[in-house]
Amino acid sequence: MTKKEKALLAVQVLKEKYPDSLCSLNAENPLQLIIATRLSAQCTDARVNLVTPELFAKYKTVEDFANADVADVEKIVHSCGFFRAKARDIVGMCQKMISDFGGEVPSTIEELTSLPGVGRKTANLIMGDVYGKPAVVADTHLIRISNLLGLVATKDPFKVEMQLREILPPEESNDFCHRCVLHGRDTCVSGRPKCAECGMNSFCSHALSDKG
DSSP, rough: OOHHHHHHHHHHHHHHHHHOOOSOOOOHHHHHHHHHHHTTTTOOOHHHHHHHHHHHHOOHHHHHTTTTTTTHHHHHHHHGHHHHHHHHHHHHHHHHHHHHHHTSOOOOOOHHSSTTTOOHHHHOOOOOOTOOOOOOOHHHHHHHHHHHTSOOOOOOHHHHHHHHHHHOHHHHHHHHHHHHHHHHHTSSOOOOOOEEEEEETOOOHHHHTTTT
């Protein structure tokens, strides 16, 4: 079985198990999504979703954030961890969106990654969820599951992204990433994957190796 064939099987299994492939972060618009994604670095989405209602109630527009007192943003996002860097980046990215992109969330990987605190993972999430373009969000769940399946053999996020772009159907790639997050939380749990309960155990390299 080629990696591309295995990827197609994985896409189908996860699509059947998780027909709704929604992003776990609560956001009503592209600005809220890019800010929530920045907050989610080394923090659970559940924690971010507890923090953002207050943040988004106080700061509603890109101008609001660009003019915000960083110390005030720090107070609101404190429980997300690394709050000083995150608050600084949120204000900085909004200032750059106004100065360089007409106050809009950019629509290319290159432009997005020019914003403070925005790496390829965040940029891909925006590309897929906001602009509907093929995207591979190389978060910890996707990296772990792709390695266990045998689709990739690297933990480097950039290499995982590039290799999966080669074997995933472009129109399925973004949803596949969201579904891997869901699968990683309830079945393919880090350090204790429930292989017996997994619909991919007939072709997953890790599950097959366990069977001897």
